[in-house]
Amino acid sequence: MRTPPSLVSLAIDSALAQLSNISDLSFLPDHILIDLFLSQWSILKFEYLSGENSAGEAPCGIFKLPVEGFLKRTLRAGKLTEKILKLFIATGKEEVLSHIEALNIQLVLTPVLPTSKKNLSMSQIIDDNDVDIVIGALHSDLTPFLDEWRPVFSRFHLIIVKDPDLKDELKIPGGFNLHVYTKSDIDKAVGSASSASLFSGYSCRYFGYLISQKKYVVSIDDDCVPARDNNGGLIDAVAQHISNLTTPATPFFFNTLYDPFCKGADFVRGYPFSLRNGVTCALSCGLWLNLADYDAPTQALKPGQRNSRYVDAVLTVPARTMLPVSGINIGFNREVVGPALLPALRLAKEGKFRWETVEDIWSGMCVKVVCDHLGVGVKSGLPYVWRKERGDAIESLKKEWEGVKLMEDVVPFFQSVRLSQAAVTPEDCVIEMAAAVKERLGPVHPVFARAAEAMVEWVKLWKVVRTRLSP
């Protein structure tokens, strides 16, 4: 039998877990302080698996660290927050200060403070001013939609963007704090050429993302209403999206009990401690009861199939794993990935049913690549919305099936695209991706060449509009 851990080492381990609660370290004997600091330090290190990402800067992290000697290791914001670093510095101990200097730790960016378990309750308190609900209106009468969502939406600001192709006047019930944007508003903001090519149909919502000033955006299709959970309670999809976005994601290792930050759950045995702080969640992908987001061939083959399975889980989609992001029910952190949600892949016969589009699938994969590159997370699962019966899969299939074929080229592309070290913002990432699309997919089908152009145009628009909007 080996020597069991000493009381001192167990105490240090316990202290490490509680470090954010300690206000003064100066009473500690020097050797224990050093031990604590260095243990803290070693917890931070782990391999960031991206293959090409060898330089090792922490893109979204707190500290800028020297990269030589770390090779493939990228340091992430761990427990060494600004507060804790100051704690160590405040002790005034010579050895600690010289360690900090030798490791060249500098505060660089605004800290992305990891959400500890203590902050869980805070994440439930949504500041209404932080959220925009962006609705793309493909139906002119939004009364039933908004009335159903009233208990959930009424406290937030709504951006309603009318599909420029929709001729009828919008009918909107009162009692909401909202702004409506129609074709003329879009034309005025971005020019009529752009508005036609970028913002028609389901893509009208991207205009809402473009002009939003809020940190979080939640977007739900106008043919969805609130769903009920297994207890019959109305699901507040906005609250769930915000909860997903304000608790960390864990893309580097799969937790078999799904979201470890959820009440009643945690990280399982075997989950490395250095990965337990997680990273910012930038995108939250919700699901649908009743009419699931199947493609036309699938729904046509199983016309009666409806999704009645409520899966009570949120999970982080692992890094480098691609997924088809449905635009029907999403939330995202606009400040972190806004420009990466973009209208680009427009099918020749794109229509006004989701079966006749793939724009959101394309956009979602762009976002995933960007998130993987920037080291932020994407979650999938709750919340559910109830998607109403609409359309005819067979009719859609007759009209537009090209999208289904295109996926054969789209998916391998996104699975293999790699961004350079120089791409540190979502805009940079999109530009690099657009170039790769043009080069690799452009020759395959003209729709991809147009998508690449749209991506470049989008970034230009984003910059112009953001500059105009900023104070």
Added chain:
Amino acid sequence: MAQTSASPTPLLKDELDIVIPTIRNLDFLEMWRPFFQPYHLIIVQDGDPSKTIHVPEGFDYELYNRNDINRILGPKASCISFKDSACRCFGYMVSKKKYIFTIDDDCFVAKDPSGKDINALEQHIKNLLSPSTPFFFNTLYDPYRDGADFVRGYPFSLREGVPTAVSHGLWLNIPDYDAPTQLVKPLERNSRFVDAVMTIPKGTLFPMCGMNLGFNRELIGPAMYFGLMGDGQPIGRYDDMWAGWCMKVICDHLGLGVKTGLPYIWHSKASNPFVNLKKEYKGIYWQEELIPFFQAATLSKDCTTVQKCYLELSKQVKAKLGKVDDYFIKLADAMVTWIEAWDELNPPKGSAELPNGKGK
């Protein structure tokens, strides 16, 4: 398009062995009787071999204690752990069946939200008999389940999926937490029934728990070595973790799938967190090195069988993890011994050894 299975799940009673490690007794089998009775059990008795383990009446089983393990494997018995449930992998090695289901002796039948008893074995069989989808994540989880399918955007060329090698089940009541988490949250119980099975994507590692696990022995058996744990070893409670990481690297390399989620069992016994802390202590620090190692591990193209993959992995373990601790040098050697023993007990079909009675 995903196939909807309208037909009942096959029993596979002649193709599946249930492997149970035990040191105490097998009373828990009474509760499982309706589901387990048709199957052959392989009981691996850990601890004192002079103790008699009582098996409830009516079960068809073979039982191996430490003396049997030593007798059958000779010097190679050194690779099988003692005083740790890791010894269960001996059961995998001696089995002659295509599928294995392994369960801990403190795991009972759970109930689903409607109050119905969950036939965990049936769900594992369903998982193993339907394909996995590791190359692209399906947001509606397992597309082969009744009532589900592939979502819009899922490429048709990927809808056939790949063979499923492992089915990882979960636990209600006492969750599988490590010692520090148990110490911080001694009262936490898992009451959330998540009605999903999903494929763990290629390139993603996970902590595999051995409490409620099914696998295709023919596809992945030799990779399911549970390592050197327990008596005389510096570490415990990382046996299944070790097997899971090795297994996942190999499955990713060979294009096989791993599923997690349903079925749930009811885990009744919370082990002593202080005892666990002693066992896990080194593991908690070592896993910081182990995870990057496994995440970066690549196998060469000529590793076309599980054994070849495993042996190559053992070389990498020795070379790279030997620096972390001498234990890994021992472990790498044990990995080789395991493969040698596996091949001895499981000669390729059609070999001259068969008339000797080693095969069935």
